Amino acid sequence: MPHLTVEYSANLPQLPAAPLLQQLNDVLLASGLFAGPDIKSRAVPLPVFLVSDEPEGHAFVHVKLALLSGRPPEVKKLLSQQLLDALQRSCPWPAELAVQLCVELMDIERDGYSKVTVQ
Numbered sequence: 001m002p003h004l005t006v007e008y009s010a011n012l013p014q015l016p017a018a019p020l021l022q023q024l025n026d027v028l029l030a031s032g033l034f035a036g037p038d039i040k041s042r043a044v045p046l047p048v049f050l051v052s053d054e055p056e057g058h059a060f061v062h063v064k065l066a067l068l069s070g071r072p073p074e075v076k077k078l079l080s081q082q083l084l085d086a087l088q089r090s091c092p093w094p095a096e097l098a099v100q101l102c103v104e105l106m107d108i109e110r111d112g113y114s115k116v117t118v119q
Contacts (some may be wrong), residue, residue, distance in 0.1 A: 001113070002034060003066040009049045009059040011097065016047040017043035020090045024063065027082045031044070037117075051100065060100040063087060069107040076105045 001089045004024055008015055026033050034090045051058035063083055067076075083103045 001038055001065075001066075001068050001108070001115070002028065002040070003108075004028070004039065004067075006041070006043040006061060007046055008043070008061040009051070010047045012045075012059050012089045012094070012099070014091060014094070015043075015045075015061070016091055017045075020087070022024045023086045023090055024083055027086050028065075028079070031079060031082070033071075033079075051098075057097060058100070059094075059097045060102070061087060061106045064106060065103065066106045066108050068110050068113060070110065071107075076106070080105050087100070 004021070006017070006020060006024070008017075021043055025036075025039050025041055027041050029036060049060070051060060065079065065083065080103045084101060085102065087101050
């Protein structure tokens with residue numbers, strides 16, 4: 001834990017997915033709340049998407065961070081803002097697109113989460 005998912009519209013082919021994941025992981029590590037091996041991150045391009053009712057001129061990147069429940073709201077707010085800041089700095093955004101960047105933090109109930117590491 002945590003699980004970080006970056007979903008992005010496929011009209012952003014210049015998005016540096018692997019470096020972006022590393023930048024976002026670095027934010028989580030710098031918080032001191034997580035150990036490196038516990039962070040699982042992935043980037044998922046979305047070939048089929050729609051922003052509002054306009055098929056052209058729009059794009060998005062949506063970062064989801066799933067955490068075990070119990071963190072205070074101020075910690076979640078700080079993590080959300082730090083991830084958004086890193087996302088904004090991650091690459092030059094295309095001038096011809098209105099790119100929406102957002103971060104969502106979600107709780108995973110502790111009672112329903114199980115994990116094991118096998119070797």
